[in-house]
Amino acid sequence: MNNFINDNFLLQNHFAEELYHTYAAPQPIIDYHNHLPPNEIANNRTFDTISQVWLAGDHYKWRAMRALGVDENFITGSASDKEKFLAWGKTVPYTLRNPLYHWTHLELKRYFDVDELLNDKSAPAIYEEINSQLSKPKYSVHGLLNQMNVETLCTTEDPTDSLQYHREIKASEFNIKVGTAFRPDKAILIDSETYNQYIDHLAEVSNINISSFEDLKSALLNRLDFFHENGCRLCDHGLNYISFTEYSDIEIETIFDKKRSGKSLTEIEAEKFKTAILLFLCEQYHLRGWVQQFHLGALRNNNKRMLSKLGPDTGWDSIGDYKQAENMSKFFNTLDGKDHLAKTIIYNLNPADNEIFATMIGNFNDGSVKGKVQFGSGWWFLDQKDGIIKQINALSNMGLLSCFIGMLTDSRSFLSFPRHEYFRRVLCNLLGEEMKSGELPNDMDLVGNMVADISYRNAKEYFNFK
Structure with a gap:
């Protein structure tokens, strides 16, 4: 019986087969961004x-x-x-x-x-x-992760999280390294209807009375230090786009006071605030040597009727068509001008913008670090074969595929890790087809080592994972 999922699934020639089986498949998995529940890892849920x-x-x-x-x-x-x-x-x-x-x-x-x-x-x-x-x-959580040869994974937590379960995992005998990423979206999105309630909660957790923008920065510094002390070295932001609107410090204080007093903000006011708080945070990431991630382009919660019944993250999101390039350029340039641009990964959800993202990274790769600014793998609606190939092709044409840090699951499921295999098979078949056609040299060690780097070694080096 020729099973559908066989040894050479998605591999169309012997070059692809050797690339995958010799160079990709043996590599451990580094899943540097996901939304797995850390309590289930700590408790080894069955x-x-x-x-x-x-x-x-x-x-x-x-x-x-x-x-x-x-x-x-x-x-x-x-x-x-x-x-x-x-x-x-x-x-x-x-x-x-x-x-x-x-x-x-x-x-x-x-x-x-x-x-x-x-x-x-x-x-x-x-x-x-x-x-x-x-x-x-x-088939416990630990068993499922070990089955997939996971070496390191990184969950995603709000600044108010106690990190209790991460501390429990670290103190246990679990053999897989589990980190966290700082996700401060709720402190940034001042136009949210629940913003003031969130700031009240942040004040309680940080034990800082937040009555001004300076207080907000102090509270976030408190949580940044707490996360850093608990081993956090990554952050993540899920934004429509990166905001950039010129502002003054006085304006930001006034905008924050206005929001805290329950008044509505104009769109320009919200954009100024988002710019200011995100620049502040990104300078702090650089100071601490963190890697910053930006997941951009989702149009969330489209179906308001079903959102009211089931809540967010239940399947009512899609791809947005936001303007990305100019604000992203100005934002990164502001940080780079002070030499405060941390290692950065930008993820694109609109395939029409692939070349924009692929060329943007080249503007800020200054030679200080291999692949300092990364065009992240296809995510969400684009983590399928076509989306993976388009992202790889854009990065190859505009930058250096050889410096790419590879795949992640971005998932809440403990059964999602074969997506790394899926990505590696797609990558190997793409390169194998080009070896077959003569577009790449018939040098298995040359191409194969690039595959191994993308599958595992580049990420291990980039994140300084031991």
């Missing part, structure tokens, strides 16, 4: 059903099920775990040519050694078979 670990929280799958007309009760509602799995099994055959079809069968094969295609007929038996295995240690 799962009673496959639905708990595979379907819960996965809005990629939820969107596909909704498109097929599956009732919400079988997606996020009160249906049983089995009913939800059967609904997903019924949906899978309709995901042909969607990356979900590949990811689904990669995950079934890699974690559970299931070769059978998932559909409405096979779903009941697959559900029972996998559930019968879940009590084994290899």
Whole structure:
């Protein structure tokens, strides 16, 4: 039987096969950005059903099920775990040519050694078979991560987080390094309806009364120091775009006071504030030697009716078409002009902007660090084969693919790590096809070492992971 997920899945010639099996596959995984729950890592959570670990929280799958007309009760509602799995099994055959079809069968094969295609007929038996295995240690959270040869992973936390679970993980005997990334979006987005409530919470956690912009900076410094003391060396920002509007210090104090008094801000006022607070934070990242990340371009929470029922991160987001280049240039130039630009990764969600991002990094790679400013891997809607190839091609054409720090999951699921394999196979096939056509030299060691660098070694060096 020629199983769908076989040894040479996605690999179209012998060059691609050798690149993958010899140079990519043996490399450990560094997943330097995800949203995994650290409490479940600390507690080494176990799962009673496959639905708990595979379907819960996965809005990629939820969107596909909704498109097929599956009732919400079988997606996020009160249906049983089995009913939800059967609904997903019924949906899978309709995901042909969607990356979900590949990811689904990669995950079934890699974690559970299931070769059978998932559909409405096979779903009941697959559900029972996998559930019968879940009590084994290899299917606890620690076991799942070790199965995928994960060496290091980095979750994402708000500045108000206690980092209790990260401290517990560090004190345990768990063999995988687990870090955190500082995500201060809620302190930046002053036009949010819940901004004042968040600032009150930040004040409580930092034990600083926040009545002025200077107080806000002091509170954030308090949390930056706390995160740094607990091993944090990365930050992340999920923004539509990087703001840049000229401002004065007096203006920022006035804008902050206006917001704290419950008054509405103009769009220009909000942009000035976002510029000021983000510049302040980025200078602090540089001072501490952190890596800063910017995930740009998502248009979030489009369906207000469903958002009110289910809340954010439940599948109502899409790609935005924001202007990116000019503000990004001015923002980075302001930091670079003071020599305060930290190592930086910019992630693009609109494929029309790939070349903009790929050329922007070259403006601020000053020779001080290999690949100091990175064009991050295709993310969210672009972490599929076509999106991966387009990002690789843009980076190759405009910069140095050889300096690229590779893939990440950006996921909330412990079963998402085969996406690293998926990325590596796509990369190896792309390069293998060009070796076959003569566009790249027939030098396996030359091309293969670049593959190994992108798969693992560049990220290990870039983040100074030991």
